[in-house]
Amino acid sequence: xxxxxxxxxxxxxxxxxxxxxxxxxxxxxxxxxxxxxxxxxxxxxxxxxxxxxxxxxxxxxxxxxxxxxxxxxxxxxxxxxxxxxxxxxxxxxxxxxxxxxxxxxxxxxxxxxxxxxxxxxxxxxxxxxxxxxxxxxxxxxxxxxxxxxxxxxxxxxxxxxxxxxxxxxxxxxxxxxxxxxxxxxxxxxxxxxxxxxxxxxxxxxxxxxxxxxxxxxxxxxxxxxxxxxxxxxxxxxxxxxxxx
Numbered sequence: 001x002x003x004x005x006x007x008x009x010x011x012x013x014x015x016x017x018x019x020x021x022x023x024x025x026x027x028x029x030x031x032x033x034x035x036x037x038x039x040x041x042x043x044x045x046x047x048x049x050x051x052x053x054x055x056x057x058x059x060x061x062x063x064x065x066x067x068x069x070x071x072x073x074x075x076x077x078x079x080x081x082x083x084x085x086x087x088x089x090x091x092x093x094x095x096x097x098x099x100x101x102x103x104x105x106x107x108x109x110x111x112x113x114x115x116x117x118x119x120x121x122x123x124x125x126x127x128x129x130x131x132x133x134x135x136x137x138x139x140x141x142x143x144x145x146x147x148x149x150x151x152x153x154x155x156x157x158x159x160x161x162x163x164x165x166x167x168x169x170x171x172x173x174x175x176x177x178x179x180x181x182x183x184x185x186x187x188x189x190x191x192x193x194x195x196x197x198x199x200x201x202x203x204x205x206x207x208x209x210x211x212x213x214x215x216x217x218x219x220x221x222x223x224x225x226x227x228x229x230x231x232x233x234x235x236x237x238x239x240x241x242x243x244x
Contacts, residue, residue, distance in 0.1 A: 038069035091159035164193030
């Protein structure tokens with residue numbers, strides 16, 4: 001089947017050039033600032049301890065410094081990328097947009113993603129659930145109380161994702177808020193309270209899970225589908241499962 005949709009367009013206008021430069025320069029700057037606390041800590045360690053102390057003690061404490069530096073990197077990256085997204089209001093809304101950075105929402109989408117996705121991957125290396133939830137909220141997700149993420153999750157579009165209270169998201173779950181079809185399509189994903197999403201399930205844009213609904217592991221919920229209150233769903237694509 002031949003693709004008949006809109007091609008991705010960079011454009012040669014002044015606006016397109018400026019925005020393309022922003023997409024390159026902004027993440028380099030933000031991630032460089034994020035690395036500074038770790039670099040300063042390691043530099044201080046080398047300048048203070050070497051060669052003043054025995055090389056045995058120097059080598060003994062070095063792994064601890066490297067691990068602490070890595071934790072600093074994670075925390076500072078969460079802060080700097082989140083602060084940049086909030087400061088410049090890079091969150092985007094539901095709708096259908098041209099695949100061109102001259103479109104404001106498409107530009108925000110591209111810049112948001114290039115800041116968010118590496119940070120999300122970094123967070124998954126040493127998984128700290130409260131920090132992960134905090135970061136999602138910091139950059140626009142609406143998450144209720146006592147929500148648990150099982151790890152290895154991919155929340156592709158936090159700013160159009162809502163999760164109610166007392167909900168469990170299993171490990172490896174992917175929640176998509178966008179699709180690239182004829183245009184860039186962005187739809188909110190809403191998961192209610194007291195819901196359960198099984199491990200490695202895939203939820204597409206526009207899906208709504210009502211309160212107390214359950215989605216089985218490795219299931220696929222196609223776009224714009226509603227999972228009714230109190231029901232169980234599973235399969236590829238997900239269908240209602242009779243509990244009797």
